[in-house]
Structures are given as C-alpha cells and as structure tokens.
Amino acid sequence: MRWAGPIVGVCLWAGVASAESDPSEAARLASQMLQQASVALDEADGARNRVRALTATVQAYEAGLEAMRDGLRRAASREAELTARLQAREAEISELIGVLQTMESAPPPVLLLHPSGPLGVARSGMMLAEVTPGLNQRAQALSQDLAEVSDLRSIQQNALATLQEGLTGVQTARSELSKAVADRTDLPKRFAEDPVRTAILISSTETLDAFASGLSEIAGAEIAATNADISERKGAIKLPVSGVLLHKAGAADAAGITREGMIVATRPRALVTTPTAATIRYRGPLLDLGNVVILEPQPDLLFVLSGLNEVYGEAGQVIPRGTPVGLMGGAAPEIGTILSLSGDGTGTDRSETLYIEVREGGSPVDPETWFQTEKDG
Structure with missing residues (x-):
C-alpha cells in the first residue's frame, strides 16, 4: 500500500518553506499538513505494514507542528511589525481620517464655492483632483494594513484548536507506533542476543571504546556474515532525527567536555x-550514556546513538532504512509553550540532545564524514 499522506505533507512543507513573505499562507499550509497527518493516522489502522505507516504518520505530524510553529512565529512577527508601524503613524492617520471625514460630510454646494470666485473654484478643484488620489492611496494602504493585522490575529486564535488536535494526534501516533514495533515479528535476525554475556560485558567495561570492542562477544550464537555496503552514501546520510547540529565532534560543550561524536539538538x-x-548490535541503557542504540550498517562500521528515552527493536534484528529505533525524552510541549515561542525563533524549544558517534x-571518526549536517532539521 502506498501512502499519499506523507508525500502530500512533504509537498505542503515545501510550500510552507517557500511562503517566507506570507505568514498567513504558511500558517494555513501548516494546518493542512496537520489535517493530512490525521487522515494518515486513521488509514494506518488498516495498513499491511503498520510500523511503516505509523512512522510516516508521526513524521508527518512532526513536520506539521514544525510548520505551525514557524507560521505562527512569522505571523506574530508580522503583526508586531504592522502594529508598530500603525502606532508610529498615529498622528498622520488621525489627520488623514479627519480630512476624509470633512470631505465626506461637506455638502456639494459648499465644495463648489470659493471666496476668490470662479478662478479660485477652478484652482481648488485642480488641487483637489491632484490630492484626492494620494489620499485614497494612503487610505487604501491603511485599510490593507488593518485588514492584515486582523487576519493575522484571527489565524493565531484559530491555531489553538488545530494545535490541540495536532498534539493529541502525534501522541496517539507515537503510542500506537510503540505498540506496533513491540508486536512486530517479521524482521530477519543475524544473531540471537545473550543477555547474560551482555550484562557481564557492561559491568566489566567503563568506556564506550571497551564496550564497542567487545560487541562480538555478546551474541548467543554465531553472527551471520553480511555484504552490506553504504560507502557510496558517505557524507550524504541524513541525520536519524529532525534537529540541528549543536556541537561538532571535538568541540567543547557547555560543561567544557569534548566528545568524539557530535550532538544534535531535537524537540522533545x-x-x-x-x-x-x-543490524541492531545493542539497544538499552549503557554506562552513563542513557539509553543507547548501536547500529551496524556494514561490517566494521558502527553508528552509536545515545540519549534516547525509549528504544525499539531487538539486538540481532536487521532493520530497513527509516525504521524507528526510539523516541527522545522530555515532556510534550503544551499549546501555551508553542504559542509563546511563536515570536521567538531562537531554537530554545529544542531541549533534547542526541549524541551520535x-x-x-573499532576507532571513532568524525560523524560528519558520513552524515549530512548543513541542513536544519
């Protein structure tokens, strides 16, 4: 079964990104993305590959909420800009309204009279003919600004219901995805995990280096060989989570600690x-790294992902690209939090961090030799 929902969502997200000069349109497109994700969630119930369908649905919700944040941020910024402009022109606006009201209320005979006689009437008529288009233009510009402010405020008010539905929908999708992954039994396995050996290895090692070098010892059966090769994708692999690069490998973090991997900031x-x-070589708590997933894309190459709150799958499973391996931690944002960030845009809502090594x-290398990091998530 092919999923049109996420594909449409990607197209809508591209539309949101291109609507840089029109915050109203960006917010409307974001609303459509969330509605499309809701449809995809309903359709996922009858999907043959439910894990894949729910994964795409969660990603569609995440993209929709991201777009809604962006649209609201731009809408709030534009409203503030227009409001400041109108306030700065308050005296000019009052004078303009007074002139227009005077012209509108004066009876036609009075407008045709002038103390200087017919010549004065003709001159004043010519002056009025020159001034009127300018007054009309200023009045129309003022009317457009006021209408845009009203439209932007309406969009932000209407976003409340859309955000509530989106946040509820993504929580439901995540919950159903966790259950679908737990129920999955159709994935091939390269080896069987030996929990006793795993526990012994963890208790006897103090560093990730030592644990990684001992990975081959924790299988309960011989590991089947693989000829997987992803070398042609080197440097172009997308990040495993939607986020932004916070610290490069070797760069000191806020505590002054340097690490051999990179840190990506993500939303809760x-x-x-x-x-x-x-192949999932390991998944679960490890040392002081929190929950860890270690993936083996090809022989002698490991991707270490740490800092997750929940982890999916089993050691030994061979999983296709795009398979969910976990969720980041943190509390799901409330509507008020999202709305308060709508005028911020500083990225402070990306409160969780994923460490990628x-x-x-057996030796650590710069993750950016494999991963593409220049694009914001």
Missing part, C-alpha cells in the same frame, strides 16, 4: 529512525 519526543539499513574498525 522526536522520533529517531535508522538512517540506513542496519561513528566508529570504523
């Missing part, structure tokens, strides 16, 4: 997916 409860087809032949 963001969905994390495998960026390539891979890449290891080749």
Whole structure:
C-alpha cells in the first residue's frame, strides 16, 4: 500500500518553506499538513505494514507542528511589525481620517464655492483632483494594513484548536507506533542476543571504546556474515532525527567536555529512525550514556546513538532504512509553550540532545564524514 499522506505533507512543507513573505499562507499550509497527518493516522489502522505507516504518520505530524510553529512565529512577527508601524503613524492617520471625514460630510454646494470666485473654484478643484488620489492611496494602504493585522490575529486564535488536535494526534501516533514495533515479528535476525554475556560485558567495561570492542562477544550464537555496503552514501546520510547540529565532534560543550561524536539538538519526543539499513548490535541503557542504540550498517562500521528515552527493536534484528529505533525524552510541549515561542525563533524549544558517534574498525571518526549536517532539521 502506498501512502499519499506523507508525500502530500512533504509537498505542503515545501510550500510552507517557500511562503517566507506570507505568514498567513504558511500558517494555513501548516494546518493542512496537520489535517493530512490525521487522515494518515486513521488509514494506518488498516495498513499491511503498520510500523511503516505509523512512522510516516508521526513524521508527518512532526513536520506539521514544525510548520505551525514557524507560521505562527512569522505571523506574530508580522503583526508586531504592522502594529508598530500603525502606532508610529498615529498622528498622520488621525489627520488623514479627519480630512476624509470633512470631505465626506461637506455638502456639494459648499465644495463648489470659493471666496476668490470662479478662478479660485477652478484652482481648488485642480488641487483637489491632484490630492484626492494620494489620499485614497494612503487610505487604501491603511485599510490593507488593518485588514492584515486582523487576519493575522484571527489565524493565531484559530491555531489553538488545530494545535490541540495536532498534539493529541502525534501522541496517539507515537503510542500506537510503540505498540506496533513491540508486536512486530517479521524482521530477519543475524544473531540471537545473550543477555547474560551482555550484562557481564557492561559491568566489566567503563568506556564506550571497551564496550564497542567487545560487541562480538555478546551474541548467543554465531553472527551471520553480511555484504552490506553504504560507502557510496558517505557524507550524504541524513541525520536519524529532525534537529540541528549543536556541537561538532571535538568541540567543547557547555560543561567544557569534548566528545568524539557530535550532538544534535531535537524537540522533545522526536522520533529517531535508522538512517540506513542496519543490524541492531545493542539497544538499552549503557554506562552513563542513557539509553543507547548501536547500529551496524556494514561490517566494521558502527553508528552509536545515545540519549534516547525509549528504544525499539531487538539486538540481532536487521532493520530497513527509516525504521524507528526510539523516541527522545522530555515532556510534550503544551499549546501555551508553542504559542509563546511563536515570536521567538531562537531554537530554545529544542531541549533534547542526541549524541551520535561513528566508529570504523573499532576507532571513532568524525560523524560528519558520513552524515549530512548543513541542513536544519
């Protein structure tokens, strides 16, 4: 079954991105994205591959909420700009309204009289003919600004119901996705996990280096060979989560600590997916890294993802690209939080961090040699 919903959502998101000069249109397109995600959630109930359908649905909701935040931020900024402009022109506007009201209320015979006689009437008529178009133009510009302010305020007020539906929908989709992943039994496995060996290895190691080098020891059966090769995608692999690069490999974080991997800032409860087809070598809590997922896209290459709140799948499973492997932590944002950020745009709502480390032949390498990071998530 093919899913038109997420495809339409991508097209709408492109439309939102291109509507930079029109915050009203951006907010409307974001509303359509959330509605499309709601339809996709309903359709996912009867999907053959429910995990894939729900994954696309969660991503569609995330894109819609992202677009709504962006649209509201622009709408609030535009409203503030117009309001400041109108306030600055308050005296001019009052004078203009007074002139227009005087012209409108004066009886026609009075307008035709002039103390200087017919010549004065003709001159004043010529002056009035020159001034009137300018007054009309200023009046129309004022009317357009006032109408736009009213429209922007209406959009922000109407966004309340749309945001509530979107936040409720994405929470439902995430919950159903977690259940669908837990119920999944159709994935191939390269090896069976041995929980005892895993526990012994974790208790006997103090660093990620030591754990990664001992990964081959924790399988309960021989690991089937694979000829997977993703080298042609080197440097072009998308990040496993929608986010922005916070710290590069080797750069000091806020605490002055340097790490061999990079840190990506994400929004709370963001969905994390495998960026390539891979074998799950480990998933669960590890050392001081929190919940960790270690993926093996090809022999002697590991992607280490840490900082997740929930992790999906089982060690040994071979999962296709785009398969969900977990959710970020944090509390789902309330409507008031999103609306308060609508005029911000500083990225302070990306409160969660995903640590990504890449290891080749047992040694860490700069993740940016594999991942594409220049684009904002």
